[in-house]
Amino acid sequence: MRKPLVMGNWKLNGSIDMAKNLVAGLRKELSNDTACNIAIAPPVVYLDSVKHQLDGTNIILGAQDVGIHLSGAYTGEVSVEMLKDIGVTHIIIGHSERRTYHKESDEFIAKKFGVIKEAGLVPVLCIGETEAENEAGQTQAVCARQIDAVIKALGVQAFNGAVIAYEPVWAIGTGKSATPAQAQAVHKFIRDHIAKQDAKVAQQVIIQYGGSVNDKNAAELFTQPDIDGALVGGASLKADAFAAIVKAAELAKK
Numbered sequence: 001m002r003k004p005l006v007m008g009n010w011k012l013n014g015s016i017d018m019a020k021n022l023v024a025g026l027r028k029e030l031s032n033d034t035a036c037n038i039a040i041a042p043p044v045v046y047l048d049s050v051k052h053q054l055d056g057t058n059i060i061l062g063a064q065d066v067g068i069h070l071s072g073a074y075t076g077e078v079s080v081e082m083l084k085d086i087g088v089t090h091i092i093i094g095h096s097e098r099r100t101y102h103k104e105s106d107e108f109i110a111k112k113f114g115v116i117k118e119a120g121l122v123p124v125l126c127i128g129e130t131e132a133e134n135e136a137g138q139t140q141a142v143c144a145r146q147i148d149a150v151i152k153a154l155g156v157q158a159f160n161g162a163v164i165a166y167e168p169v170w171a172i173g174t175g176k177s178a179t180p181a182q183a184q185a186v187h188k189f190i191r192d193h194i195a196k197q198d199a200k201v202a203q204q205v206i207i208q209y210g211g212s213v214n215d216k217n218a219a220e221l222f223t224q225p226d227i228d229g230a231l232v233g234g235a236s237l238k239a240d241a242f243a244a245i246v247k248a249a250e251l252a253k254k
């Protein structure tokens with residue numbers, strides 16, 4: 001039985017005060033004994049203070065990205081060891097916003113996956129098709145290509161203990177979530193695709209859905225057998241909405 005992961009990606013939002021209020025809200029709304037894993041990924045500058053604010057909770061600290069180098073003359077970069085040093089365990093990579101605005105390739109993202117695994121942390125690999133790709137019937141081909149880049153570089157075993165977030169780009173921040181049936185079909189495709197190489201790895205890999213998940217649509221998404229939680233953007237900025245999504249995941253997977 002897979003334990004779902006509900007992860008909040010704050011993206012480029014927040015301030016010291018906002019982080020304090022949001023974490024205080026989460027502490028109030030969520031018990032320490034949840035039947036699903038919960039993570040939040042604040043902007044990198046707030047990670048250390050948020051880590052302290054999370055003391056005594058079971059909320060996991062996540063990061064939104066990582067560099068591929070461990071140290072050296074790479075101005076502006078943050079290494080996996082630095083993130084590990086301050087208590088980060090889960091790292092989002094390959095988000096469509098990084099793929100689009102920073103031109104990150106499948107191969108480059110696979111390198112990030114490798115450094116995260118090497119450090120003993122958990123990669124949260126975002127994959128998903130654009131609207132044009134969706135309309136051209138390329139959803140499966142795009143997801144397969146993005147996963148295969150990791151398999152080619154690191155082998156299928158790299159997905160042991162890893163997380164995949166299926167995020168159709170057309171659903172991100174648009175209020176237009178995939179329907180539970182649409183999402184389930186892609187999640188099943190992803191799991192089957194990995195199973196072709198290793199059934200055990202496919203059975204344990206967490207596949208989250210992301211794209212306009214909110215407190216209203218979460219419950220139905222989570223009833224789908226291959227949807228193991230969510231990567232939440234906008235709704236993770238409100239403690240009550242995020243907590244409601246966590247509770248929906250717990251209920252659905254009981």
Ligand SMILES: O=C[C@H](O)COP(=O)(O)O
Pocket residue numbers: 009095167171172173174175210211212213231232233234235
């Ligand atoms: O990382 C989160 C996703 O991009 C989803 O964002 P959203 O919930 O605001 O649509």
